[in-house]
Amino acid sequence: MKSFNKKCVTLMLALSTLAGWAHAEVQTLDRVVAVVDEGVVMESELNAKLRGIVAKLRASNTELPPEDVLKAQVLDHLVNEQIQLQMAKRAGAKVPPEELDQMIQRIRASNNLSEAEFARELAAEGLSLAELREDLRREMLVRQVQQGSVNRRIQVTESEIENFLNSTEGKFWTSPEYQLGHILIAVPSGSSEAQIAELEAKAHALREEALAGADFRRLAVANSAGQNALEGGDLGWRKVAQLPTLFADNVANLKVGDVTEPFRSGAGFHLIKLHNQRGGGEVLIEQTKARHILVKTNEVVNDTEAFDKLTELREKILAGADFAELAKEHSEDLGSALQGGDLGWANPGQFVPAFEETMAQLKPGEMSQPFRSQFGWHLMQVLERRQQDMSDTMIKNQAANLLRSRRFEEELQVWLQEIRDEAYVELKL
Numbered sequence: 001m002k003s004f005n006k007k008c009v010t011l012m013l014a015l016s017t018l019a020g021w022a023h024a025e026v027q028t029l030d031r032v033v034a035v036v037d038e039g040v041v042m043e044s045e046l047n048a049k050l051r052g053i054v055a056k057l058r059a060s061n062t063e064l065p066p067e068d069v070l071k072a073q074v075l076d077h078l079v080n081e082q083i084q085l086q087m088a089k090r091a092g093a094k095v096p097p098e099e100l101d102q103m104i105q106r107i108r109a110s111n112n113l114s115e116a117e118f119a120r121e122l123a124a125e126g127l128s129l130a131e132l133r134e135d136l137r138r139e140m141l142v143r144q145v146q147q148g149s150v151n152r153r154i155q156v157t158e159s160e161i162e163n164f165l166n167s168t169e170g171k172f173w174t175s176p177e178y179q180l181g182h183i184l185i186a187v188p189s190g191s192s193e194a195q196i197a198e199l200e201a202k203a204h205a206l207r208e209e210a211l212a213g214a215d216f217r218r219l220a221v222a223n224s225a226g227q228n229a230l231e232g233g234d235l236g237w238r239k240v241a242q243l244p245t246l247f248a249d250n251v252a253n254l255k256v257g258d259v260t261e262p263f264r265s266g267a268g269f270h271l272i273k274l275h276n277q278r279g280g281g282e283v284l285i286e287q288t289k290a291r292h293i294l295v296k297t298n299e300v301v302n303d304t305e306a307f308d309k310l311t312e313l314r315e316k317i318l319a320g321a322d323f324a325e326l327a328k329e330h331s332e333d334l335g336s337a338l339q340g341g342d343l344g345w346a347n348p349g350q351f352v353p354a355f356e357e358t359m360a361q362l363k364p365g366e367m368s369q370p371f372r373s374q375f376g377w378h379l380m381q382v383l384e385r386r387q388q389d390m391s392d393t394m395i396k397n398q399a400a401n402l403l404r405s406r407r408f409e410e411e412l413q414v415w416l417q418e419i420r421d422e423a424y425v426e427l428k429l
Helices: 002-026 043-059 067-091 097-110 115-124 129-151 158-166 168-174 193-211 216-223 245-251 303-318 323-330 353-361 391-422
Strands: 032-036 039-042 177-186 234-239 268-278 284-295 342-346 371-373 376-389 425-427
Touching: 032 043, 032 067, 039 043, 039 067, 043 067, 067 129, 067 391, 067 425, 097 115, 097 129, 115 129, 129 391, 158 168, 158 391, 168 391, 177 193, 177 216, 177 245, 193 216, 193 268, 245 268, 284 303, 284 323, 303 323, 303 376, 353 371, 353 376
Parallel strands: none
Antiparallel strands: 032 039, 032 425, 177 234, 177 268, 284 342, 284 376, 371 376
16 A cells, blocks of 8 residues: 555656646746846837737738837837836836826726726727836836936027017917907899998998897808808907908907908908907016025924924014014025025916915915925015016017927937937847
């Protein structure tokens, strides 16, 4: 019996070993396909990316390149991505989970898909929701790195902005846009003077109705012979340069809600209503002039001590001490301390949220309680508020952003080549 048991055990061990070998033979082992500085690209990552790209190309009826060519392209992309992800990690860049949630919800909503339908669409592209989430996280990190690194390399000078704004393109780009409605009272050829006068009187009557509050779009549907009559006479958003000369001459001086006097063309009598306008005119921004005292927290000064110090300074100021002198003596904001804590005239959105919220709650002359921001503890006093026309500043800022965005793609390619040249990359395909 002992001999039999020993043989059985030996046989079972042999079978177990053979089964292990068989399992090892069919199991696909992952492997490194590229070493990139301190990181690697795995074959599973490459294959997953390939599956997604092939699915998208097939869905768009795009002819696939040879497999080896496509694989090399995808690996090159993953190597560049790995370099940038390592840069993001070194810089401490992160993507908050809620931002990823919002991005996924926007993608789903824009495609009008339920959660189940969305999951099926992802599966058809060879993706799970977790894989999509990770892809989006990587894309957002890479975008942060690119924008931070490339934008610093792009300088737009004042003379370049001025030259652009003075060019034909610049003048067209900065000109206002008008949302217009149109009614045409057609005058048939061969009409008598009496008929023409009657049609002109009809145009005047329609204008009076519109100015009295009647819906211009309803009037257009019922009376206009224009091509857009059944759309309420809507001409959409147009710049003056995109309008027929006759229309442009009559629109130039309209205010929102105005309707032109009837004007004549070969087709008949026209009425134009300015429904809305964007661009052009004054852009009034409420600016705030404030000053503050900053006390930072560190290993020596904790939150309670910073709060108590500012509370004591506040009591001194209420008792008659000079805010500016105390700011010069105690504020740790080096940029404003020498000016008595004066921050100058500030536009909305210029400061961090905690600072903005406190500033908005204060009336001119009022002083806050001590409050905390990411920089430390503050004591703030609002000095003045004013309405400032920022039209020219905003136009120049928009022009600078446009010129910068035009250069971004070109500069991005140069930067990508530079970081690739500087990285250690070893392909193992």
